[in-house]
Amino acid sequence: MEHEITLVVNGTARRVTVPARRLLSDCLRHDLGLTGTHVGCEHGVCGCCTVLLDGRPVRSCLTFAVSVDGAELTTVEGLSSGGRLSPVQRAFAECHGLQCGFCTPGFLCTVTALLEENPAPTEEEVLEGISGNLCRCTGYQNIVKAVHRAAELLAEEA
Amino acid sequence: MKPPPFEYHAPRDLGQALSTLAEVRGKVLAGGQSLIPMLNMRLAAPEHLVDINRVPELAVMEAAPDGVRIGAAVRHAEVERAGVHPLLVRALKLVAHPVIRNRGTVVGSLAHADPAAELPAVLAVLGGSVRLARAGAPERDVGAAEFFVGPMESAVQEGELAVSAYFPALGPRTGGAFEEVTRRHGDYALAGVCAVVTLGEDGAIEAARLACIGVGPVPVVVDVTGSPDDAARIVSERTEPDGDVHASAAYRRHLVGVLAERALRNATREAQARGA
Ligand SMILES: Cc1cc2nc3c(=O)[nH]c(=O)nc-3n(C[C@H](O)[C@H](O)[C@H](O)COP(=O)(O)OP(=O)(O)OC[C@H]3O[C@@H](n4cnc5c(N)ncnc54)[C@H](O)[C@@H]3O)c2cc1C
Ligand code: FES
Ligand code: FES
Numbered sequence: 001m002e003h004e005i006t007l008v009v010n011g012t013a014r015r016v017t018v019p020a021r022r023l024l025s026d027c028l029r030h031d032l033g034l035t036g037t038h039v040g041c042e043h044g045v046c047g048c049c050t051v052l053l054d055g056r057p058v059r060s061c062l063t064f065a066v067s068v069d070g071a072e073l074t075t076v077e078g079l080s081s082g083g084r085l086s087p088v089q090r091a092f093a094e095c096h097g098l099q100c101g102f103c104t105p106g107f108l109c110t111v112t113a114l115l116e117e118n119p120a121p122t123e124e125e126v127l128e129g130i131s132g133n134l135c136r137c138t139g140y141q142n143i144v145k146a147v148h149r150a151a152e153l154l155a156e157e158a
Numbered sequence: 159m160k161p162p163p164f165e166y167h168a169p170r171d172l173g174q175a176l177s178t179l180a181e182v183r184g185k186v187l188a189g190g191q192s193l194i195p196m197l198n199m200r201l202a203a204p205e206h207l208v209d210i211n212r213v214p215e216l217a218v219m220e221a222a223p224d225g226v227r228i229g230a231a232v233r234h235a236e237v238e239r240a241g242v243h244p245l246l247v248r249a250l251k252l253v254a255h256p257v258i259r260n261r262g263t264v265v266g267s268l269a270h271a272d273p274a275a276e277l278p279a280v281l282a283v284l285g286g287s288v289r290l291a292r293a294g295a296p297e298r299d300v301g302a303a304e305f306f307v308g309p310m311e312s313a314v315q316e317g318e319l320a321v322s323a324y325f326p327a328l329g330p331r332t333g334g335a336f337e338e339v340t341r342r343h344g345d346y347a348l349a350g351v352c353a354v355v356t357l358g359e360d361g362a363i364e365a366a367r368l369a370c371i372g373v374g375p376v377p378v379v380v381d382v383t384g385s386p387d388d389a390a391r392i393v394s395e396r397t398e399p400d401g402d403v404h405a406s407a408a409y410r411r412h413l414v415g416v417l418a419e420r421a422l423r424n425a426t427r428e429a430q431a432r433g434a
Contacts (some may be wrong), residue, residue, distance in 0.1 A: 020164060021164060056260045057256075103203075
C-alpha cells in the first residue's frame with residue numbers, strides 16, 4: 001500500500017507518495033532527488049546517511065519515511081545558507097577533514113548537531129560525538145581538528 | 159539491502175495500538191534501531207508493522223524516589239538527558255552511539271533481548287520489571303528474571319505490547335557500576351558486568367549482586383554477597399559463554415571474571431561515596 005506523506009525538508013514542505021517500506025534515505029535520494037545524503041551500509045554502522053530529524057541527528061537508513069510523516073528534516077543540502085557554506089562546512093574544508101567525501105554529509109550533520117548541543121566540546125566529547133561515523137580516507141585526525149575549528153568559527157560568529 | 163514489503167499501521171492511542179496488535183498480530187516498531195537492520199538484511203519479514211511512535215500514552219517517563227517508570231516510546235537519549243537514574247544513564251552511554259540513541263527506546267532494548275545488550279543487565283541486577291498489555295485483558299508486570307527467556311527472546315507474547323519498564327532506584331549506601339569490553343566504542347560487548355553493592359552502617363558489604371552479559375543466553379545474575387573477594391572465580395564458573403569470530407569462549411570466561419572484580423570495586427567505591 002502507498003502512503004501520502006509530507007516532509008519539511010530544508011525548510012520546504014514536500015508531499016510524496018511512498019510504500020511503507022521506503023527508507024528515509026531512499027525517499028530523500030530517489031523520491032526527492034536529494035542525493036547529498038549518502039548510503040553505505042544500510043544497517044546503522046557507517047553513519048554516512050545521518051540527517052537531522054527535528055534538529056537531532058538520526059540514521060536515515062534506519063528510519064521509515066512513513067514513520068516521520070510531518071517531521072522537519074535537514075540534509076547536507078540544507079546546511080549552507082544563501083550560497084555561503086556553514087561554519088562546520090568551512091572548517092572541514094579548511095582543515096582537510098575530507099578526501100573522497102563519501103562520509104562527509106553524515107559527519108557534517110552529526111557535527112552540526114553536536115556543536116549546537118555542546119558549543120565547546122572537549123577532545124573526548126568530540127571523539128564520542130563522532131564515534132558512530134566511519135571514514136575510510138582521512139584517518140580521522142583532520143576531522144577531529146575540523147570539529148574544534150568549527151567550534152571556534154561558531155563562537156566567533158555568535 | 160531493502161526491507162521486504164509489509165503493511166504499516168500507525169495507531170494514535172494505546173487502545174488503538176492494542177486492538178491493532180490483537181487483530182494483525184504484527185511486529186511492534188519502536189525506535190527501529192534493531193528491527194530495521196534486521197529487515198534490511200532480510201533476517202525478518204513480518205507482514206504487519208505496528209508503529210508505536212505516535213502513541214502519546216507511551217511517551218511518558220515518571221521518576222519517583224523509589225524508581226523510574228519509562229514508557230515504550232521514550233528514547234535512550236531522553237532518559238540520558240533527564241538523568242533520572244545514574245546507573246541506567248551510565249549503561250545507556252555504552253549502548254551504540256549517540257545518533258542511534260536518538261531513536262532507540264529503552265523498552266525496545268529490553269524487548270529485543272540481545273544477550274550482549276546492556277539494559278537487560280541493569281533491569282536484571284536491580285530486579286526491575288516490564289509491564290505488558292493486550293487488548294481486553296488486565297496489564298501484567300513481569301519481573302526481569304522471567305522476562306528474559308533466551309537469546310533475542312523475551313516474555314512478550316504475540317499480540318502483546320510492552321508498555322513500560324520499571325527500574326528501581328539505588329537505595330542509601332548503595333553504589334552501581336557497569337564495566338564492559340568491546341572491540342570498538344559503541345559495539346555490542348564481548349562481555350560486560352553490571353554491579354550493585356550495598357554497604358552496612360559499619361561499611362562492610364551487606365549485599366552485592368552482579369548481572370553478566372555476553373556470556374549466556376540471558377543476563378546471568380550472580381549474588382556474591384557472601385564472598386565478594388571470590389567474585390571472579392564464582393562468575394567464571396556460573397557463566398557459559400560461547401565462542402565466535404569476536405572472542406573464544408575461554409577468553410570471554412576470563413574476561414567476565416576480571417570485569418566482575420572491577421565492577422564490584424567501582425560499585426563499592428560509589429557506595430562509600432554515597433554516605434557509608
Ligand atoms: C550500529 C548499532 C550499534 C548498536 N549497539 C548496541 C549496543 O552496543 N548495545 C545495545 O544494547 N544495543 C545496541 N544496538 C541496538 C539498539 O540499542 C536498539 O535501539 C535497541 O536494541 C532496540 O530498541 P528500538 O526502540 O530501536 O527497537 P526496535 O528496533 O523498534 O525493535 C526491536 C525489537 O523489539 C520489539 N519491540 C520493541 N518495542 C516493543 C514493545 N514496546 N513491545 C513489544 N515489542 C517491542 C520489536 O518488535 C523488535 O522485535 C545497536 C544498534 C545499531 C544500529
Ligand atoms: S547507510 Fe545508514 S548508517 Fe550506513
Ligand atoms: S573522506 Fe572518504 S570516506 Fe571519509
